[in-house]
Amino acid sequence: MAEEKISETETKKEIKTNKGEEEKLIIPITPEKVNLLLDKTADFKKPKILIKRALKDLKQKEKKEEDEKEKRKKEEAEKKFKKGKKFLYARNHEKAIEFFTQAIKLNPDNAYFYCWRGIAYYEKKDYGKAIEDFTKAIKLKPDNAYFYYWLDAAVYFKGGYDKAIEDFTKAIELNPDDPLFYYRRGEAYYKKGDYDKAIEDFTKAIKLNPDEPWFYHCRGETYCSGKGDYDKGIEDFTKAIELDPDDWFYYCRGKAYYLGKKDYDKAIEDFTKAIELNPDDPQFHFWRGKAYYLGKKDYDKAIEDFSKAIKLNPDNAYFYYWRSAAVYLKGDFNKAIKDLTKAIELNPDKPQFYFWRGKAYYGKGYYNKAIKDLTKAIELNPADPWFYFGRGEAYLKKGLYDKAIEDFTKVIERFPRNPEYYRSRGIAYELMGLYDKAQEDFKKAMELEEEKKKK
Numbered sequence: 229m230a231e232e233k234i235s236e237t238e239t240k241k242e243i244k245t246n247k248g249e250e251e252k253l254i255i256p257i258t259p260e261k262v263n264l265l266l267d268k269t270a271d272f273k274k275p276k277i278l279i280k281r282a283l284k285d286l287k288q289k290e291k292k293e294e295d296e297k298e299k300r301k302k303e304e305a306e307k308k309f310k311k312g313k314k315f316l317y318a319r320n321h322e323k324a325i326e327f328f329t330q331a332i333k334l335n336p337d338n339a340y341f342y343c344w345r346g347i348a349y350y351e352k353k354d355y356g357k358a359i360e361d362f363t364k365a366i367k368l369k370p371d372n373a374y375f376y377y378w379l380d381a382a383v384y385f386k387g388g389y390d391k392a393i394e395d396f397t398k399a400i401e402l403n404p405d406d407p408l409f410y411y412r413r414g415e416a417y418y419k420k421g422d423y424d425k426a427i428e429d430f431t432k433a434i435k436l437n438p439d440e441p442w443f444y445h446c447r448g449e450t451y452c453s454g455k456g457d458y459d460k461g462i463e464d465f466t467k468a469i470e471l472d473p474d475d476w477f478y479y480c481r482g483k484a485y486y487l488g489k490k491d492y493d494k495a496i497e498d499f500t501k502a503i504e505l506n507p508d509d510p511q512f513h514f515w516r517g518k519a520y521y522l523g524k525k526d527y528d529k530a531i532e533d534f535s536k537a538i539k540l541n542p543d544n545a546y547f548y549y550w551r552s553a554a555v556y557l558k559g560d561f562n563k564a565i566k567d568l569t570k571a572i573e574l575n576p577d578k579p580q581f582y583f584w585r586g587k588a589y590y591g592k593g594y595y596n597k598a599i600k601d602l603t604k605a606i607e608l609n610p611a612d613p614w615f616y617f618g619r620g621e622a623y624l625k626k627g628l629y630d631k632a633i634e635d636f637t638k639v640i641e642r643f644p645r646n647p648e649y650y651r652s653r654g655i656a657y658e659l660m661g662l663y664d665k666a667q668e669d670f671k672k673a674m675e676l677e678e679e680k681k682k683k
Contacts, residue, residue: 305334316348317476318511324348339368355386392416407436423454441468458488475505492523510540527554545574564588579608583615590622598622613642624656632656647676
């Protein structure tokens with residue numbers, strides 16, 4: 229006899245047991261599920277057992293679905309957490325806190341999420357919130373010594389660097405074999421600007437634990453940014469990479485090659501490796517773009533990288549500023565003006581943004597707009613002679629020769645060995661009919677040119 233399938237209508241009815249009793253389905257089941265179970269048994273006289281099996285199987289399915297949902301939430305939380313860490317390494321504390329907070333919302337029982345958000349607050353010097361997060365981490369995982377360590381650090385630094393150094397020194401006296409205390413005291417010395425003592429402490433931490441890459445990284449940063457010793461810095465970053473080929477260590481070494489050695493090929497190589505490991509960090513694209521721009525004069529690749537950085541972080545004024553410089557040198561003044569206008573919207577207090585927009589307006593022949601922007605740049609930074617020279621050129625084009633001469637003179641006072649400045653002022657004198665003064669400036673310009681040739 230062919231097996232009779234249960235229809236959807238039948239699943240909604242009460243099912244009679246072999247005892248004539250009514251079994252009510254307290255949770256919904258699908259006809260497919262019941263039919264599947266019926267197919268797997270030959271005992272059609274015991275529907276009560278089948279229903280119980282169906283209910284049990286359904287509960288298991290629902291639990292499995294719930295577990296899968298929870299697993300997906302945790303996986304998504306891990307992704308947010310990793311992004312937060314990348315932003316923290318890039319010193320973008322606001323973004324780091326944003327992603328750590330998202331991770332916490334998805335998985336509020338993970339102690340490490342609170343700890344890392346606490347570190348971000350700590351780096352922001354928001355020690356109150358940092359202490360709250362470290363305390364929460366400890367509550368969730370009270371057996372993790374590092375959480376107590378970070379809590380202590382936040383409490384110490386809340387009292388200032390001197391207080392932190394004092395407390396860590398006491399900790400070292402009590403436990404001289406713990407590298408973390410030397411590392412933390414070294415960090416305090418670094419933030420105080422006492423780079424020699426910072427290096428001494430980082431070195432001690434490395435001796436006690438030579439397998440911790442972060443100790444080498446911190447000493448490398450101190451050598452580079454504190455002491456200007458990029459060779460030693462690169463050596464430390466390389467050791468950190470050997471221990472842990474992390475994108476951040478490649479990025480730091482790339483900056484050392486870029487800033488200290490002017491080795492743009494190696495810088496690009498390291499930035500590229502960092503991007504391969506983490507393509508979502510805007511700083512990696514930005515710095516590679518700078519290396520292409522300054523080192524290789526490859527403006528197309530520079531623009532490509534700056535554009536990627538902008539896409540990843542559209543609120544960074546410097547990304548637009550540097551892209552404007554690249555498009556400016558390609559002669560696209562319209563795009564340069566657009567980028568510089570955006571940069572000014574994001575950060576209206578940077579004189580160089582107005583200077584370069586003024587230069588772009590000058591390139592388009594909009595001399596009034598150029599003068600306005602260059603004047604604004606001078607107001608923000610009256611000590612920069614370049615701003616006066618740029619405005620002097622615009623005045624010259626407008627026929628305001630006396631104002632041009634005044635600006636060129638300011639530049640010459642600062643840089644009396646540059647023939648270009650005398651030549652520009654000579655042109656202004658000549659156009660005013662002051663031929664003797666014009667001849668003096670042209671003669672001076674020629675003399676300086678000859679001196680350059682001899683060198």
